[in-house]
Amino acid sequence: MESTKTFKALRVNEEDGKYIRRIEERQLSDLPEGDVLVRVNYSSLNFKDALSCIGNKGVTRNYPHTPGIDASGIVEASSDSRFQAGDEVIVTSYDLGMNTDGGFSEYIRVPADWIVRKPKNLSLKQAMVYGTAGFTAALSVYRLLAAGQTPEMGPVVVTGALGGVGAVAVCILNHLGFEVIAATSDLNDGEEALKKLGAASRIDKTETDDQSGRPMLRPKWAGAIDVVGGNVLSTLLKACQPMGNVTCCGNIGSGDLNGTVYPFILKGISLIGIDSQNCPMALRQKVWDKLADEWQCENLEEVTVECNLEELDTYIDKMIEKKSRGRVIVKL
Structure with missing residues (x-):
């Protein structure tokens, strides 16, 4: 048969x-x-x-x-x-x-x-509204929290905020009480959607793509979730406030990372790698359960x-x- x-x-x-x-x-x-x-x-x-x-x-x-x-x-x-x-x-x-x-x-x-x-509280359709992108975003938030990131530390910037990973990350962070800065490639695109997802403000991609060559920058955010890689990731590290955390879960811009050790040894910045593909099943199920319950995003439509x-x-x-x-x- x-x-x-x-x-x-x-x-x-x-x-x-x-x-x-x-x-x-x-x-x-x-x-x-x-x-x-x-x-x-x-x-x-x-x-x-x-x-x-x-x-x-x-x-x-x-x-x-x-x-x-x-x-x-x-x-x-x-x-x-x-x-x-x-x-x-x-x-x-x-x-x-x-x-x-x-x-x-x-x-x-x-x-x-x-x-x-x-999970019981999640429909088959909702599961795919999240999909790998949503799971990656949730895993990024999970790792930020595990590293000690709190809303009281200050805003968290999310690159590619109108993309699949970025949109879910904005939504979850806002739900958890974080002030979210949305970094996008076009300030004329998606303003209303980002507001509904919970972004407190948005910045042009040039603000996350420093070309000065300086090893460190004036702090602009307390943490970051990055999907771009390359010089954007380097900029996020250089402009992060002391003891902040930056997750890396993508390379849509570049797989390269150029910079110095100074953000790490002078400001205690943590760079956290996110591997959603081979995430252990116990953690995978735990994160999916969170997406179905306390982290559920209602405005992803x-x-x-x-x-x-x-x-x-x-x-x-x-x-x-x-x-x-x-x-x-x-x-x-």
């Missing part, structure tokens, strides 16, 4: 040196080996998915391939006793959508160790659009051109 059951998936094919996207009909027997078969209800679009769609071999080595590093859905079959048919689950990170066929598909099959049991598999191609192009805003969720 399984081998003949068909479903739809977005496939990326390498043809004459070009990467062509199209929706194809597949059979369950085409899926990789795994413990749990999941009928996907929702997925979401992330920058890593866009890279996979254009043949970035640092993300996906072999084609044809189905991208989609996020999925939420219902277990259809399981050989692992931890999950039963009918369970509502979340699958993000690990190798999903990278070299293992991902969530831009009506079905996925994955190892049981990759699966998070969906302001920066969320929903599409189906046939409409996804347009949003992939926007993300490749770095014109994407907020979250794009895919209803399967």
Whole structure:
């Protein structure tokens, strides 16, 4: 029965040196080996998915391939006793959508160790409004708090505040009582959405991209969540007040980090790396539970659009051109 059951998936094919996207009909027997078969209800679009769609071999080595590093859905079959048919689950990170066929598909099959049991207070759709981006933002906030960051220390700046990670970070920080500075690439874009998410103020990206060459700057914020990397991350460190904390969870600007040790040894700044892909399952479940409960963001619809598999191609192009805003969720 399984081998003949068909479903739809977005496939990326390498043809004459070009990467062509199209929706194809597949059979369950085409899926990789795994413990749990999941009928996907929702997925979401992330920058890593866009890279996979254009043949970035640092993300996906072999084609044809189905991208989609996020999925939420219902277990259809399981050989692992931890999950039963009918369970509502979340699958993000690990190798999903990278070299293992991902969530831009009506079905996925994955190892049981990759699966998070969906919290009761979270719908399958809400889970993908968060997705990897929201989980990364929540993990960043979690690590800031663990490092001792408090609202009393002063404002926290969030770069890429209109993006998926940034929007959720702004929302959670505001909910926890922090004054949030939103750093965006265009001051004429998204003003009302950022206010509803809880940003107290916003700054142009040039304020987080110092070109003076000075090793340290006058303190402007007490902490930061950064998705950009490169000189922006260096600037955030240089302009952070003593004993502040800066998390790094992305490199959409650059993977380089140039600077000096002075922010660390003269001001006690902590740089905290965020790895959402290989986060231990116990911590992963704990952070998802927080997103479903005390950290739940009620205004994310302001920066969320929903599409189906046939409409996804347009949003992939926007993300490749770095014109994407907020979250794009895919209803399967």
